[in-house]
Amino acid sequence: MPASVRSTRSARSAGLPWSLCLGLALLGAANGCGQPAAPGLEIREPRATLMPEMGAVYLTVVNPGAESDRLLRVETAAARAAETHESLEENGVMRMVAHPDGFEVPAGGTLELAPGGKHIMLLEPKAPQDAAGTIPLTLHFEHAGAIEVQAVRSAMGGMEP
Amino acid sequence: MKLGRAQAVTMAAALWFLLPAQGCTPAQKFNGEVVEPASQAPELTGVNWDGKPFKLSDHRGKVALVFFGYTYCPDVCPFTLAKMKQVYRELGDGADGMEVVFVSVDPKRDTVEKLSRYVPSFDRRFYGLRLEPQEIEAVSKAFDLTVQYGQPKEGPETDSFYYVDHTGTFFVIDREGRLRLKFPPNATVQQMVPDLQKLLAV
Numbered sequence: 469m470p471a472s473v474r475s476t477r478s479a480r481s482a483g484l485p486w487s488l489c490l491g492l493a494l495l496g497a498a499n500g501c502g503q504p505a506a507p508g509l510e511i512r513e514p515r516a517t518l519m520p521e522m523g524a525v526y527l528t529v530v531n532p533g534a535e536s537d538r539l540l541r542v543e544t545a546a547a548r549a550a551e552t553h554e555s556l557e558e559n560g561v562m563r564m565v566a567h568p569d570g571f572e573v574p575a576g577g578t579l580e581l582a583p584g585g586k587h588i589m590l591l592e593p594k595a596p597q598d599a600a601g602t603i604p605l606t607l608h609f610e611h612a613g614a615i616e617v618q619a620v621r622s623a624m625g626g627m628e629p
Numbered sequence: 630m631k632l633g634r635a636q637a638v639t640m641a642a643a644l645w646f647l648l649p650a651q652g653c654t655p656a657q658k659f660n661g662e663v664v665e666p667a668s669q670a671p672e673l674t675g676v677n678w679d680g681k682p683f684k685l686s687d688h689r690g691k692v693a694l695v696f697f698g699y700t701y702c703p704d705v706c707p708f709t710l711a712k713m714k715q716v717y718r719e720l721g722d723g724a725d726g727m728e729v730v731f732v733s734v735d736p737k738r739d740t741v742e743k744l745s746r747y748v749p750s751f752d753r754r755f756y757g758l759r760l761e762p763q764e765i766e767a768v769s770k771a772f773d774l775t776v777q778y779g780q781p782k783e784g785p786e787t788d789s790f791y792y793v794d795h796t797g798t799f800f801v802i803d804r805e806g807r808l809r810l811k812f813p814p815n816a817t818v819q820q821m822v823p824d825l826q827k828l829l830a831v
Contacts, residue, residue, distance in 0.1 A: 520746045521738075522703035555704045557814050561775045562705050562797035583708040584815065590703065591790060 509537060509573065509612045514619040516546075516590070516603050523547060523590030525605060525619050529579040538610040539579060540570040546603035547590035554586045573609070657827055660820040661801065661810035670695075670800070670808040671771030673732065675758035678744040683758055685730070686806060692828045693728040693802040694821075697774060699735035699793050700747045705814070706731075709797070710751040712818055717752060719822045726804075726829045730756045734765055734776045734795045772800060803828050 514527040531537055542550040552567040571586055573579040581587050588605070602618035609615065673685035673695065685693065694713070698706035710731065717724040731748055733739035741759050748757025760768060769776050779792035797814030801824070809828060812821055 517703075517707055519700065519703065519707055520743065521701050524703040524707070553704070557797060560796055560798050560813060561794055562702075562814055563794045564702070564704075564779075564792040584705055587704050 509533075509609060509615065511607065511615060511617050514605065514617040515622055516619040517622050518590070518593040518603075521592060523593040524583070525550070525588035525590060525603075526581045526583060527588075527617070527619070528581070529573045529607075531573045531575060531577060531579070534575050535611065536575045537573040537612055538570050539573060540608045540610055542588050542608070543606040544590065544604060546594055546605075548592040548594070549590075550605070551589050551591070552586070553589040555584055570610075659810055659824045659827070661799075661812045661816070661824050663810060664808050667803070667807040667809050670802040670806055671768060673730070673758065673760070673768060674764060675732070675760040676741050678741060678748045678757040680741055680745075683730075683756060685802070688728050689806045690804055691726050691728050692804055692825060693730055694825070695730045695732065695772075695800040695802065696798070697732045697734050697772075697776075697795050698797075699733050699795070700739050700743050701735065701790065702793070705797065707751075709814075710748070710755070713755065714751050715818045716821055716825065717754070719818060720825065720829070723826060723829045724754070727825060728756060729754070730758065732758045732760060732768070734769075734774075735778075735793050736760060736762050736765060772796075774798075801825070801828065804831060 510530040510532070512528040512530060514525065516523055516525045525542070529539065539552065542552065544550045552570050554565045554567055556563045556565055567586075571579050571581075579586070593603075602620050605617050605619055607615045607617060670685065670693075673683070675683050677683045685695070694716070696709065698709065700706070713729045713731075717727075717729065720727060729752070733744060736759055739759055744757040744759055748755050765776065768774070774796040775794065776796070777794040779794065781791040799812040799814075799816060799821070800808060801810035801812070803809045810824055812824075
Protein backbone atom coordinates (compact mmCIF):
# COMPACT_ATOMS: atom_id res chain seq x y z
CA MET A 469 0.00 0.00 0.00
CA PRO A 470 1.56 3.28 -0.94
CA ALA A 471 1.81 5.49 2.07
CA SER A 472 1.82 9.22 1.91
CA VAL A 473 4.64 10.34 4.10
CA ARG A 474 5.09 13.88 5.21
CA SER A 475 8.09 14.66 7.21
CA THR A 476 9.85 17.90 7.79
CA ARG A 477 13.37 17.35 8.86
CA SER A 478 16.69 18.99 8.69
CA ALA A 479 19.99 17.28 8.09
CA ARG A 480 20.63 17.38 11.80
CA SER A 481 17.84 14.95 12.48
CA ALA A 482 18.13 13.16 9.16
CA GLY A 483 19.14 9.59 9.49
CA LEU A 484 17.24 9.15 12.71
CA PRO A 485 14.58 6.58 12.05
CA TRP A 486 12.69 7.92 15.04
CA SER A 487 11.52 11.06 13.28
CA LEU A 488 10.12 9.08 10.40
CA CYS A 489 8.42 6.66 12.74
CA LEU A 490 6.97 9.51 14.71
CA GLY A 491 5.78 11.23 11.55
CA LEU A 492 4.11 8.09 10.31
CA ALA A 493 2.53 7.38 13.65
CA LEU A 494 1.16 10.89 13.94
CA LEU A 495 -0.36 10.71 10.50
CA GLY A 496 -1.80 7.29 11.10
CA ALA A 497 -0.23 6.19 7.87
CA ALA A 498 1.30 3.14 9.45
CA ASN A 499 0.22 0.69 12.05
CA GLY A 500 3.56 0.85 13.73
CA CYS A 501 7.17 1.40 13.13
CA GLY A 502 9.27 -1.23 11.43
CA GLN A 503 6.31 -2.91 9.82
CA PRO A 504 7.19 -4.05 6.34
CA ALA A 505 3.63 -3.58 5.17
CA ALA A 506 4.00 0.19 4.79
CA PRO A 507 7.66 1.02 4.60
CA GLY A 508 8.29 4.68 4.07
CA LEU A 509 11.02 6.37 2.19
CA GLU A 510 13.66 8.04 4.26
CA ILE A 511 15.22 11.27 3.10
CA ARG A 512 18.75 11.78 4.41
CA GLU A 513 20.86 14.92 4.54
CA PRO A 514 18.96 17.25 2.23
CA ARG A 515 21.33 20.15 1.50
CA ALA A 516 21.38 23.02 -0.94
CA THR A 517 24.13 25.03 -2.57
CA LEU A 518 22.76 28.30 -3.84
CA MET A 519 24.66 30.39 -6.35
CA PRO A 520 23.35 33.73 -7.67
CA GLU A 521 21.83 32.22 -10.83
CA MET A 522 21.60 28.56 -10.02
CA GLY A 523 21.48 26.14 -7.20
CA ALA A 524 21.63 22.44 -6.56
CA VAL A 525 20.02 20.22 -3.95
CA TYR A 526 21.60 16.97 -2.86
CA LEU A 527 20.10 14.25 -0.70
CA THR A 528 19.81 10.50 -0.27
CA VAL A 529 16.54 8.60 -0.53
CA VAL A 530 16.49 5.27 1.25
CA ASN A 531 13.84 2.82 0.14
CA PRO A 532 13.51 -0.07 2.58
CA GLY A 533 10.46 -1.38 0.73
CA ALA A 534 10.16 -4.29 -1.67
CA GLU A 535 8.91 -2.08 -4.49
CA SER A 536 10.83 0.52 -6.38
CA ASP A 537 9.63 4.09 -6.34
CA ARG A 538 10.41 7.15 -8.41
CA LEU A 539 11.16 10.75 -7.58
CA LEU A 540 8.95 12.37 -10.21
CA ARG A 541 9.32 16.07 -9.59
CA VAL A 542 10.30 18.64 -7.01
CA GLU A 543 8.55 21.82 -5.96
CA THR A 544 10.03 24.69 -4.04
CA ALA A 545 9.11 28.25 -3.24
CA ALA A 546 12.82 29.06 -3.05
CA ALA A 547 13.52 29.07 -6.80
CA ARG A 548 11.88 29.79 -10.15
CA ALA A 549 12.01 26.11 -11.02
CA ALA A 550 13.41 22.85 -9.69
CA GLU A 551 14.36 20.08 -12.09
CA THR A 552 15.92 16.66 -11.94
CA HIS A 553 19.29 16.73 -13.68
CA GLU A 554 22.51 14.80 -13.92
CA SER A 555 26.10 15.82 -14.60
CA LEU A 556 28.01 13.37 -16.74
CA GLU A 557 31.58 13.16 -17.86
CA GLU A 558 32.42 11.86 -21.32
CA ASN A 559 36.09 11.83 -22.32
CA GLY A 560 36.86 14.77 -20.07
CA VAL A 561 33.84 16.78 -21.24
CA MET A 562 31.31 17.76 -18.59
CA ARG A 563 27.75 17.45 -19.79
CA MET A 564 24.39 18.13 -18.21
CA VAL A 565 21.42 15.93 -18.89
CA ALA A 566 17.83 16.65 -17.85
CA HIS A 567 15.82 13.78 -16.44
CA PRO A 568 12.23 14.91 -17.03
CA ASP A 569 10.99 11.52 -15.82
CA GLY A 570 12.83 11.87 -12.54
CA PHE A 571 14.99 9.30 -10.79
CA GLU A 572 14.27 5.73 -9.75
CA VAL A 573 14.59 4.74 -6.12
CA PRO A 574 15.31 1.00 -6.29
CA ALA A 575 13.55 -1.43 -3.98
CA GLY A 576 15.67 -2.06 -0.92
CA GLY A 577 18.17 0.47 -2.20
CA THR A 578 19.02 4.12 -2.29
CA LEU A 579 18.92 7.04 -4.67
CA GLU A 580 21.96 9.21 -4.16
CA LEU A 581 21.93 12.82 -5.29
CA ALA A 582 25.48 14.10 -4.86
CA PRO A 583 27.84 16.70 -6.35
CA GLY A 584 29.07 15.74 -9.80
CA GLY A 585 26.16 13.40 -10.49
CA LYS A 586 22.41 13.34 -10.10
CA HIS A 587 21.00 16.45 -8.48
CA ILE A 588 17.99 18.72 -8.24
CA MET A 589 18.80 21.86 -10.17
CA LEU A 590 17.33 25.09 -8.87
CA LEU A 591 16.88 27.81 -11.45
CA GLU A 592 17.24 31.35 -10.12
CA PRO A 593 17.10 30.75 -6.39
CA LYS A 594 14.99 33.38 -4.69
CA ALA A 595 16.57 33.30 -1.28
CA PRO A 596 19.32 35.81 -0.61
CA GLN A 597 22.74 34.41 -1.31
CA ASP A 598 24.36 34.64 2.04
CA ALA A 599 21.49 33.80 4.32
CA ALA A 600 21.89 30.74 6.46
CA GLY A 601 19.08 28.38 7.29
CA THR A 602 17.05 26.01 5.20
CA ILE A 603 14.93 26.01 2.07
CA PRO A 604 11.67 24.07 1.82
CA LEU A 605 11.20 21.43 -0.86
CA THR A 606 8.38 19.09 -1.70
CA LEU A 607 9.53 15.84 -3.26
CA HIS A 608 6.84 14.07 -5.27
CA PHE A 609 7.23 10.31 -5.45
CA GLU A 610 5.25 7.99 -7.68
CA HIS A 611 4.17 5.73 -4.82
CA ALA A 612 5.14 7.44 -1.58
CA GLY A 613 3.44 10.67 -2.61
CA ALA A 614 4.65 14.04 -1.41
CA ILE A 615 7.42 14.33 1.15
CA GLU A 616 8.39 17.71 2.49
CA VAL A 617 11.95 18.37 3.51
CA GLN A 618 14.03 21.30 4.60
CA ALA A 619 17.35 21.41 2.78
CA VAL A 620 20.14 22.92 4.83
CA ARG A 621 21.73 25.86 3.07
CA SER A 622 25.45 25.74 2.64
CA ALA A 623 26.80 29.19 2.01
CA MET A 624 28.34 29.74 -1.38
CA GLY A 625 31.67 28.04 -1.47
CA GLY A 626 31.03 26.30 1.78
CA MET A 627 30.44 23.08 -0.03
CA GLU A 628 33.06 20.47 0.64
CA PRO A 629 33.93 17.93 -2.03
CA MET B 630 66.28 -7.23 -35.77
CA LYS B 631 64.41 -9.36 -33.41
CA LEU B 632 65.36 -9.01 -29.78
CA GLY B 633 65.24 -11.86 -27.40
CA ARG B 634 63.35 -11.25 -24.21
CA ALA B 635 66.51 -11.22 -22.13
CA GLN B 636 68.13 -8.70 -24.46
CA ALA B 637 65.10 -6.46 -24.35
CA VAL B 638 65.09 -6.50 -20.59
CA THR B 639 68.80 -5.69 -20.48
CA MET B 640 68.34 -2.80 -22.88
CA ALA B 641 65.39 -1.45 -20.93
CA ALA B 642 67.44 -1.63 -17.76
CA ALA B 643 70.35 0.13 -19.43
CA LEU B 644 68.10 2.91 -20.69
CA TRP B 645 66.55 3.28 -17.28
CA PHE B 646 69.97 4.00 -15.78
CA LEU B 647 71.13 6.16 -18.68
CA LEU B 648 68.22 8.58 -18.73
CA PRO B 649 68.92 10.56 -15.59
CA ALA B 650 72.66 10.47 -16.33
CA GLN B 651 72.11 12.33 -19.57
CA GLY B 652 71.25 15.48 -17.69
CA CYS B 653 67.49 15.30 -18.02
CA THR B 654 65.41 16.61 -15.19
CA PRO B 655 65.29 13.83 -12.64
CA ALA B 656 62.22 11.79 -13.40
CA GLN B 657 59.44 13.00 -11.17
CA LYS B 658 56.39 10.95 -10.52
CA PHE B 659 53.16 12.85 -10.96
CA ASN B 660 49.59 11.80 -10.31
CA GLY B 661 48.40 13.95 -13.18
CA GLU B 662 48.93 13.31 -16.87
CA VAL B 663 52.35 14.69 -17.81
CA VAL B 664 52.31 16.86 -20.93
CA GLU B 665 55.29 15.93 -23.09
CA PRO B 666 57.10 17.74 -24.35
CA ALA B 667 56.30 20.55 -21.94
CA SER B 668 55.76 23.59 -24.12
CA GLN B 669 54.74 27.18 -23.60
CA ALA B 670 51.12 27.35 -22.43
CA PRO B 671 48.68 29.11 -24.74
CA GLU B 672 48.00 32.75 -23.90
CA LEU B 673 44.80 33.66 -22.07
CA THR B 674 43.63 37.24 -22.36
CA GLY B 675 40.47 38.41 -20.64
CA VAL B 676 38.98 40.54 -17.90
CA ASN B 677 39.02 39.40 -14.28
CA TRP B 678 35.95 39.58 -12.02
CA ASP B 679 37.35 42.77 -10.45
CA GLY B 680 37.32 44.48 -13.85
CA LYS B 681 41.10 44.37 -14.29
CA PRO B 682 42.66 42.98 -17.47
CA PHE B 683 44.28 39.56 -17.19
CA LYS B 684 47.02 37.94 -19.23
CA LEU B 685 48.24 34.50 -18.27
CA SER B 686 51.81 35.29 -19.37
CA ASP B 687 51.91 38.13 -16.80
CA HIS B 688 51.78 35.46 -14.10
CA ARG B 689 55.00 33.73 -15.03
CA GLY B 690 56.92 32.88 -11.88
CA LYS B 691 53.85 31.30 -10.38
CA VAL B 692 52.22 27.94 -10.90
CA ALA B 693 48.79 28.34 -12.50
CA LEU B 694 45.85 25.96 -12.37
CA VAL B 695 43.51 26.78 -15.26
CA PHE B 696 40.06 25.33 -15.83
CA PHE B 697 36.86 26.20 -17.65
CA GLY B 698 33.21 26.54 -16.67
CA TYR B 699 30.27 28.94 -16.41
CA THR B 700 28.29 30.51 -13.60
CA TYR B 701 24.97 28.99 -14.70
CA CYS B 702 26.46 25.56 -14.11
CA PRO B 703 24.68 24.47 -10.93
CA ASP B 704 26.56 21.38 -9.92
CA VAL B 705 30.03 20.67 -11.28
CA CYS B 706 31.43 24.23 -11.36
CA PRO B 707 30.64 25.14 -7.73
CA PHE B 708 31.94 21.72 -6.76
CA THR B 709 35.15 22.36 -8.68
CA LEU B 710 35.68 25.79 -7.14
CA ALA B 711 35.05 24.33 -3.70
CA LYS B 712 37.71 21.76 -4.53
CA MET B 713 40.13 24.54 -5.48
CA LYS B 714 39.43 26.21 -2.17
CA GLN B 715 40.48 23.03 -0.47
CA VAL B 716 43.61 22.82 -2.62
CA TYR B 717 44.55 26.30 -1.39
CA ARG B 718 43.93 25.26 2.20
CA GLU B 719 46.10 22.15 1.82
CA LEU B 720 48.92 24.12 0.22
CA GLY B 721 48.99 26.58 3.10
CA ASP B 722 51.74 29.15 2.48
CA GLY B 723 52.47 27.42 -0.82
CA ALA B 724 49.21 28.90 -2.13
CA ASP B 725 51.04 32.24 -2.45
CA GLY B 726 52.93 30.76 -5.37
CA MET B 727 49.86 29.47 -7.13
CA GLU B 728 47.13 31.10 -9.21
CA VAL B 729 43.70 29.52 -9.57
CA VAL B 730 42.18 30.65 -12.86
CA PHE B 731 38.52 29.95 -13.67
CA VAL B 732 37.72 30.81 -17.28
CA SER B 733 34.09 31.28 -18.31
CA VAL B 734 33.16 29.67 -21.62
CA ASP B 735 29.79 31.47 -21.58
CA PRO B 736 30.55 35.13 -22.40
CA LYS B 737 26.93 35.80 -23.38
CA ARG B 738 25.59 35.32 -19.85
CA ASP B 739 28.73 35.62 -17.76
CA THR B 740 29.35 39.31 -17.51
CA VAL B 741 32.19 40.58 -15.34
CA GLU B 742 29.52 41.68 -12.86
CA LYS B 743 28.11 38.14 -12.68
CA LEU B 744 31.58 36.70 -12.24
CA SER B 745 32.14 39.17 -9.40
CA ARG B 746 29.20 37.69 -7.53
CA TYR B 747 30.38 34.14 -8.13
CA VAL B 748 34.12 33.57 -8.12
CA PRO B 749 35.27 35.59 -5.05
CA SER B 750 32.55 34.00 -2.94
CA PHE B 751 34.77 30.92 -2.96
CA ASP B 752 38.08 32.71 -2.51
CA ARG B 753 38.96 36.28 -3.33
CA ARG B 754 42.38 35.14 -4.55
CA PHE B 755 40.81 33.15 -7.39
CA TYR B 756 40.74 34.69 -10.83
CA GLY B 757 37.47 34.50 -12.76
CA LEU B 758 37.84 35.54 -16.36
CA ARG B 759 35.49 36.74 -19.04
CA LEU B 760 36.90 36.27 -22.52
CA GLU B 761 35.48 37.72 -25.71
CA PRO B 762 33.75 35.07 -27.88
CA GLN B 763 36.48 35.11 -30.52
CA GLU B 764 39.08 34.75 -27.76
CA ILE B 765 37.24 31.70 -26.43
CA GLU B 766 37.36 30.19 -29.88
CA ALA B 767 41.11 30.69 -30.05
CA VAL B 768 41.66 29.38 -26.53
CA SER B 769 39.47 26.34 -27.23
CA LYS B 770 41.68 25.48 -30.17
CA ALA B 771 44.90 26.10 -28.27
CA PHE B 772 43.86 24.04 -25.21
CA ASP B 773 42.02 21.49 -27.39
CA LEU B 774 38.75 22.12 -25.56
CA THR B 775 35.28 20.95 -26.40
CA VAL B 776 32.72 23.72 -25.84
CA GLN B 777 29.15 23.13 -26.97
CA TYR B 778 26.26 25.47 -26.35
CA GLY B 779 22.92 23.76 -25.83
CA GLN B 780 19.59 24.98 -27.10
CA PRO B 781 17.73 27.30 -24.72
CA LYS B 782 14.94 25.39 -23.09
CA GLU B 783 11.39 26.15 -24.10
CA GLY B 784 8.68 27.31 -21.77
CA PRO B 785 8.17 30.47 -19.74
CA GLU B 786 9.94 29.14 -16.68
CA THR B 787 13.26 28.16 -18.12
CA ASP B 788 13.43 29.85 -21.51
CA SER B 789 16.65 31.68 -20.73
CA PHE B 790 18.45 28.60 -19.62
CA TYR B 791 20.84 26.54 -21.69
CA TYR B 792 23.71 24.25 -20.88
CA VAL B 793 27.28 24.63 -21.97
CA ASP B 794 29.00 21.28 -22.28
CA HIS B 795 32.66 21.90 -21.71
CA THR B 796 35.98 20.19 -21.13
CA GLY B 797 36.44 19.77 -17.38
CA THR B 798 40.18 19.14 -17.50
CA PHE B 799 42.49 21.05 -15.13
CA PHE B 800 45.58 22.47 -16.84
CA VAL B 801 48.67 23.04 -14.71
CA ILE B 802 51.21 25.58 -15.87
CA ASP B 803 54.62 25.74 -14.20
CA ARG B 804 56.57 28.78 -13.03
CA GLU B 805 58.21 29.09 -16.42
CA GLY B 806 54.87 29.29 -18.19
CA ARG B 807 54.97 25.78 -19.59
CA LEU B 808 51.94 23.52 -19.70
CA ARG B 809 53.10 20.58 -17.60
CA LEU B 810 50.19 18.55 -16.28
CA LYS B 811 46.56 17.76 -16.92
CA PHE B 812 44.10 16.42 -14.39
CA PRO B 813 40.79 14.82 -15.30
CA PRO B 814 37.61 16.55 -14.04
CA ASN B 815 37.18 14.03 -11.23
CA ALA B 816 40.72 14.41 -9.87
CA THR B 817 40.77 14.64 -6.11
CA VAL B 818 42.44 17.24 -3.93
CA GLN B 819 44.67 14.47 -2.60
CA GLN B 820 45.87 13.69 -6.12
CA MET B 821 46.45 17.29 -7.12
CA VAL B 822 48.18 18.75 -4.07
CA PRO B 823 51.39 16.63 -4.13
CA ASP B 824 51.89 17.41 -7.84
CA LEU B 825 51.39 21.12 -7.27
CA GLN B 826 53.82 21.01 -4.36
CA LYS B 827 56.46 19.49 -6.64
CA LEU B 828 56.02 22.26 -9.19
CA LEU B 829 55.96 24.91 -6.47
CA ALA B 830 59.22 23.58 -5.02
CA VAL B 831 61.10 24.38 -8.25
